[in-house]
Amino acid sequence: SVRALVCVVAVGLSGTSALTEPVLGWWRAVPSYGSLWVLPTVASTSGSGSAPAWIRQLLEVAVVSPTAMTVISLLGWAIAIVLPHWLARQPFRPSLADLALVGVAVVLLTAPAIPVQASLWLVPLVAMSSLPRRDLLIWAGVEVVYFAMVWPYLGGLENADRGLPGGWYALFLALRVGAIAYLVWGVIENARYGPRSDHRAEFAPAVAQRVPL
Numbered sequence: 001s002v003r004a005l006v007c008v009v010a011v012g013l014s015g016t017s018a019l020t021e022p023v024l025g026w027w028r029a030v031p032s033y034g035s036l037w038v039l040p041t042v043a044s045t046s047g048s049g050s051a052p053a054w055i056r057q058l059l060e061v062a063v064v065s066p067t068a069m070t071v072i073s074l075l076g077w078a079i080a081i082v083l084p085h086w087l088a089r090q091p092f093r094p095s096l097a098d099l100a101l102v103g104v105a106v107v108l109l110t111a112p113a114i115p116v117q118a119s120l121w122l123v124p125l126v127a128m129s130s131l132p133r134r135d136l137l138i139w140a141g142v143e144v145v146y147f148a149m150v151w152p153y154l155g156g157l158e159n160a161d162r163g164l165p166g167g168w169y170a171l172f173l174a175l176r177v178g179a180i181a182y183l184v185w186g187v188i189e190n191a192r193y194g195p196r197s198d199h200r201a202e203f204a205p206a207v208a209q210r211v212p213l
Contacts, residue, residue: 033114033154034113034116037072039174043166076110084100084102087191092193094190095128097130098131101122101125101184105122105180105181109184143176145175149172
């Protein structure tokens, strides 16, 4: 019985470690590739050696610490919960796909990293949303360009002469983040003013008609 108790305790402790390790890893995460918050780090490590001292100091201060990144991520989760509730009360009630798109996009924008495969979470939501096809094509085009540019940048970390400079990577990263934010903005605009089309009257909210006395 003692051996059985020891085995149960050992399994329980190992199971607890397996459950808490991912949470602790997320809690201690630093900004990484694909995230908006990694831009100061990219700028501080890409050709800043020849920059004036005050610029180097400014970049060092702008680098997001693990604690700040955790706070940003938690705020992102809070916004991802509150914002869809607010949108659901707007004159033009968004669809479930629209609300899910906003929540997932906000979490990605405030995450420590946005891997290229993270866009797969957005593909079905964008396809089912009320956004026009033009917005889908703009976002998809930016994602394709970023996918093609991130690998030369990562390769350049080992061989700077053959890789994409950090400044160019920062540009494509900013475009990608902007494209995801553009999707959120599109859903918000649709919820407040109606779908962006030539037939907005079809989607106008029902208004009670006054009966003449």
